[in-house]
Amino acid sequence: MGPLAPAGPGQSPGLPLRGEAFGGMVGEDGGEAGMQGLRFDAVELPRAAAEARARVRAFLRAERAAGHYAAHRNSWNSFDPAFSRRAGAAGFIGITWPSAYGGAEQSSLVRFVVTAEMLAAGAPCGAHWIADRQSGPQILRHGGERVKREILPRIAAGECFFAIGMSEPDSGSDLAAVRTRAVRDDAEWVINGAKIWTSNAHRAHYLIALTRTGEAGPDRHGGLTEFIIDLARPGVSVRPIHNLSGGHEFNEVVFQDYRVPDDMRVGAVGEGWRMVTSELAFERSGPDRFLSDYRLLVELIERLRGQDDPRSAEALGRLVAHLAALLRMSTAVAGLLDRGENPAVEAALVKDVGTQFEREIPEIARLLVSCEPSLEEDDRFAETLAHVTLHAPSFTLRGGTREILRGMIARGLGLR
Amino acid sequence: METQEISRILLDQADRLFAQHLTREARAAAETGAWPENLWQAVAAAGLPLAMVPETAGGAGLAPGDALRLVRRSGFHALPLPLAETMLGNALWVATGEKPLAQPVSFSATPPTGLRGAGDNAILDGDAGAVPWGDVAWLLVVAEDAAGGRHLALVAPPEAALPQRRNLAFEPRPKRHLAGVRPVALRPAPRLAAPGLRPLGAILRAQQMVGAMERALDYALLYANERQQFGRPIGKFQAVQHMLASAAGQFAAATAAADQALEAWGGADVEFAAALAKARVGEAAGKIAEIVHQVHGAMGFTQEHPLHFLTRRLWSWRDECGNEAEWQRVIGARVMQAGGEALWPMLAGA
Incomplete structure (x- = not known):
């Protein structure tokens, strides 16, 4: 009897037991459906994480003392190769990788702590961010030996930067529709097509491109393969696309008979969809999904510091309560990734909740501190507010739109 | 056995117990404001009100985290009883060196009440606000004496019925006034109660x-x-x-x-x-x-x-x-x- 069946004479169903109601429900993504299936278990950070936290804080203090960066600027979208080289030399890139490839062989919880500290301190980590977060780990797990030996140590040294080659002009959220084609030619592949919204393609060394190498099949997920593209080689051109604030971060990347050796392939031929989805769990759950505009929150608190204003206290208290919960959720997903699991739904939840939080900060800040934001403003609050307001739309688009994520979450919850 | 496993078993037992007793009739009866004695007896027989009390004092000795997970399960089942309140009350009372209380216990979430006099002559002064199941439960309040010392006061259930007042879930929330009420017992507030209740x-x-x-x-x-x-x-x-x-x-x-x-x-x-x-x-x-x-x-x-x-x-x-x-x-x-x-x-x- 379902929970909606009215209680007839002599029947007293009460509330159905969880087991009765939800025993057989399994989500498409494999996890147990329903709220109980969500895994956000407490994670105890290893001692090495506390040590790393102290080291990275000391490093960042020294960076700021030397005048190397201004903390109120954008963090993981600030492209600063010199900072990345110093961070690499200090051992803060490729933390989880084997030492043979330049890594520090630490747990991904250590990496989680280091990256969160970088963002909280407003460090300009944009140059190495993609390579460290997803391209490097992807190459490490699925790349060939020559590529691993040549590329990973340079990433870890903060000297080699990556872009992401997933979206195409006609294939944004619908990633399975990619049309960039790679055709085999002996020991090489020949690529033709175009990628778009490719952040930093004009200043990165490589990108990993998702290409079509075969038939999509009935589930549309077949026939895709990933390749590492050397942006310095002939056959690939980069055209700037300026964003609404006039900034140049993303690009269109066009391939015309671009030839890539087979050993630059990442993962097996036809396995591209699986590559991309596992990569996205790393991309979606990290601290960059709720700390993008953390420095605006810091500047806001500084502006309200010492005031005795209940309205400001309420608004700030709400944001801090949200942030505390997000930090815990994101840490929990880092723990799952550390155990080798693929928490796709949990990662999507972190990104959905986290980016909503990011979008709220400027909207709340502007009502608590009366000012007219401007990029050409000496006042740090007004300048930061201007920068964040102009970039906020991207928070809930990049890495999978909010709507795509919610569809994924719904399927993971067992909605069929 | 791992502590985690013991906790799991206890939570599963509680789940079954709640599900078994929470019939539609039991829920409907509880919402009229009548005390669900049978339901309480079943929960008490399972030792749940003493979940946070150390084993040495006759309780289940659950770690606070596990006990609070039990509180979470009581919410999942919409349990119409002061179980969370009694778990807290017993944890507090036992922390003063006393034995756990056999009856349902509730607490006042208002700021500390006043306390006049000392020892057996001490009299409370103030208001306990809306007290969960305040008409049947014993009541714990933090009371502050003139010197700023904080005490945990145990107050008996009211002798006369309080005017019915229920929350939106029709759980009893009568208002209790404490001015002139003499506590049954007064103990120095334990560390757990330091931030108030x-x-x-x-x-x-x-x-x-x-x-x-x-x-x-x-x-x-x-x-x-x-x-x-x-x-x-x-x-x-x-x-x-x-x-x-x-x-x-x-x-x-x-x-x-x-x-x-x-x-x-x-x-x-x-x-x-x-x-x-x-x-x-x-x-x-x-x-x-x-x-x-x-x-x-x-x-x-x-x-x-x-x-x-x-x-x-x-x-x-x-x-x-x-x-x-x-x-x-x-x-x-x-x-x-x-x-x-x-x-x-x-x-x-x-």
């Missing part, structure tokens, strides 16, 4: 809300997959999927906030942990209640469907022991005093 109560309500949300969302998912309109389950519609995905995000954040509070129980800064939990969980409660009702349509607005046992509790509990705004101000005031750069170490660790 309001933050502790806020943590209990946060746990209960997370439990109630979980079940309300389980109902909504079930309904969305079963209910057919336009020839397909309503869960196939993106509008419905997005509402539920958004609710799942609220639930995940609420769970995280409630989890940090149960880890902080008994620690140095329970007040801050309570504030983070009650502020975040309370906000999620309102949003989730709205969404689960929207998904259930008119069916969820009926007495027939059990959804209201959960949502009416969410609407009550989010306001009990301090609403979101109150606890947000506690957090905000602290952050505004410490400054922007102090926030990160406050959350991530020094």
Whole structure:
């Protein structure tokens, strides 16, 4: 009897037991459906994480003392190769990788702590961010030996930067529709097509491109393969696309008979969809999904510091309560990734909740501190507010739109 | 056996016990305001009111985190009893060196009441506010004497019936006035009660809300997959999927906030942990209640469907022991005093 069946004479169903109601429900993504299936278990950070936290804080203090960066600027979208080289030399890139490839062989919880500290301190980590977060780990797990030996140590040294080659002009959220084609030619592949919204393609060394190498099949997920593209080689051109604030971060990347050796392939031929989805769990759950505009929150608190204003206290208290919960959720997903699991739904939840939080900060800040934001403003609050307001739309688009994520979450919850 | 496993077994037992006894008739009877003696006896026989009492004092000796997970399960089942209150009451009372109390115990979440006189002549002064099951339960209040010393006062149930007053879930919440009331016993306030009882109560309500949300969302998912309109389950519609995905995000954040509070129980800064939990969980409660009702349509607005046992509790509990705004101000005031750069170490660790 379902929970909606009215209680007839002599029947007293009460509330159905969880087991009765939800025993057989399994989500498409494999996890147990329903709220109980969500895994956000407490994670105890290893001692090495506390040590790393102290080291990275000391490093960042020294960076700021030397005048190397201004903390109120954008963090993981600030492209600063010199900072990345110093961070690499200090051992803060490729933390989880084997030492043979330049890594520090630490747990991904250590990496989680280091990256969160970088963002909280407003460090300009944009140059190495993609390579460290997803391209490097992807190459490490699925790349060939020559590529691993040549590329990973340079990433870890903060000297080699990556872009992401997933979206195409006609294939944004619908990633399975990619049309960039790679055709085999002996020991090489020949690529033709175009990628778009490719952040930093004009200043990165490589990108990993998702290409079509075969038939999509009935589930549309077949026939895709990933390749590492050397942006310095002939056959690939980069055209700037300026964003609404006039900034140049993303690009269109066009391939015309671009030839890539087979050993630059990442993962097996036809396995591209699986590559991309596992990569996205790393991309979606990290601290960059709720700390993008953390420095605006810091500047806001500084502006309200010492005031005795209940309205400001309420608004700030709400944001801090949200942030505390997000930090815990994101840490929990880092723990799952550390155990080798693929928490796709949990990662999507972190990104959905986290980016909503990011979008709220400027909207709340502007009502608590009366000012007219401007990029050409000496006042740090007004300048930061201007920068964040102009970039906020991207928070809930990049890495999978909010709507795509919610569809994924719904399927993971067992909605069929 | 691992502690985790013992805790798992106990929680499963409690689940079965609640499910077995919480018939529709039992729920309906409890909502009239009548004391559900049979239900209480079953829960007491399982030792649940003594869950937080150490084994040496005759209790189950659960770690606070596990005991608070039990409180969460009581919310999941919409248990119409002062179980959370009695667990807290016994933990506090035993911490003063006394034996656990055999009867249901409740607490006052108001600021400490006044205390005139000393020893056997001590008389309370003030108001306990709306007391959960205040007409049948023994009452613990923190009382402050003229010198600022804090005591835990045990007050007997009222001799005459109090005017009926229920919360939105029709749980008894009569108002109790304490002016001139002589406590049955007075003990120095234990360390657990140092921040007062309001933050502790806020943590209990946060746990209960997370439990109630979980079940309300389980109902909504079930309904969305079963209910057919336009020839397909309503869960196939993106509008419905997005509402539920958004609710799942609220639930995940609420769970995280409630989890940090149960880890902080008994620690140095329970007040801050309570504030983070009650502020975040309370906000999620309102949003989730709205969404689960929207998904259930008119069916969820009926007495027939059990959804209201959960949502009416969410609407009550989010306001009990301090609403979101109150606890947000506690957090905000602290952050505004410490400054922007102090926030990160406050959350991530020094």
